[in-house]
Amino acid sequence: TSPPPLIALLRAGARTTAAAHVAWASLVPLGSLCVDATAGLGGDTVELARLAGPGGAVISIDTDAAALEATAAAVDAERRRGVALAPVTAVSGCHSRLDAILAEHGGGRAPALVSFNLGFLPGEANAPRREATATQPATTVAALRAAAVALAPGGAISVASYVGHNGGETEAEAAAAALGALPAGEWTVVEARLLNRPSAPRLTLAWRKG
Numbered sequence: 001t002s003p004p005p006l007i008a009l010l011r012a013g014a015r016t017t018a019a020a021h022v023a024w025a026s027l028v029p030l031g032s033l034c035v036d037a038t039a040g041l042g043g044d045t046v047e048l049a050r051l052a053g054p055g056g057a058v059i060s061i062d063t064d065a066a067a068l069e070a071t072a073a074a075v076d077a078e079r080r081r082g083v084a085l086a087p088v089t090a091v092s093g094c095h096s097r098l099d100a101i102l103a104e105h106g107g108g109r110a111p112a113l114v115s116f117n118l119g120f121l122p123g124e125a126n127a128p129r130r131e132a133t134a135t136q137p138a139t140t141v142a143a144l145r146a147a148a149v150a151l152a153p154g155g156a157i158s159v160a161s162y163v164g165h166n167g168g169e170t171e172a173e174a175a176a177a178a179l180g181a182l183p184a185g186e187w188t189v190v191e192a193r194l195l196n197r198p199s200a201p202r203l204t205l206a207w208r209k210g
Helices: 005-012 016-024 043-052 065-080 095-105 124-133 137-150 168-180
Strands: 033-036 057-062 088-092 113-117 156-161 187-192 202-208
Touching (some): 016 043, 016 113, 016 156, 016 202, 033 095, 043 057, 043 065, 057 065, 057 095, 088 095, 095 137, 168 202
Parallel strands (some): 033 113, 113 156
């Protein structure tokens, strides 16, 4: 049997993406609309598409063409393995335009989950472009605020923040402050971090009460 969610989160440890995926399993209903606001290498897009299922939909956003190509390849690989996935719409652009992107591609639906994986595209091949492709506090905060407005009741915002690189701590604190300012009567906001590993990534989840 699967371990309880809290135990699964503890076992995920510093693997913040794995911890986020554990949480999403309880937050993404079949047939829902989800948004991956930072496509990256496609792992989050694939997981959201798996959870939403063929009757759902995923919008995957990135400013970097290489990220969108990697995400398309990851989705195609899962489909070839026979995994049932939601249709994925790739959008080239900044996540700060989330409201406009949802208006164009959301089909009038409110998303059940909007995920953010802050930082830069990983991998040695992408190292020379890290500074140019890294997420930035101002656009991230704008996207978080747009997500909070657009989200369906009972939906959630998920933010994985990487603090070990230049500017990462600043962006993590800006994201936490934006979500922490949401009204307590309407939202529950939690942050998971490893206190004995201060440079490890952090996971922040904001749940809109339904």
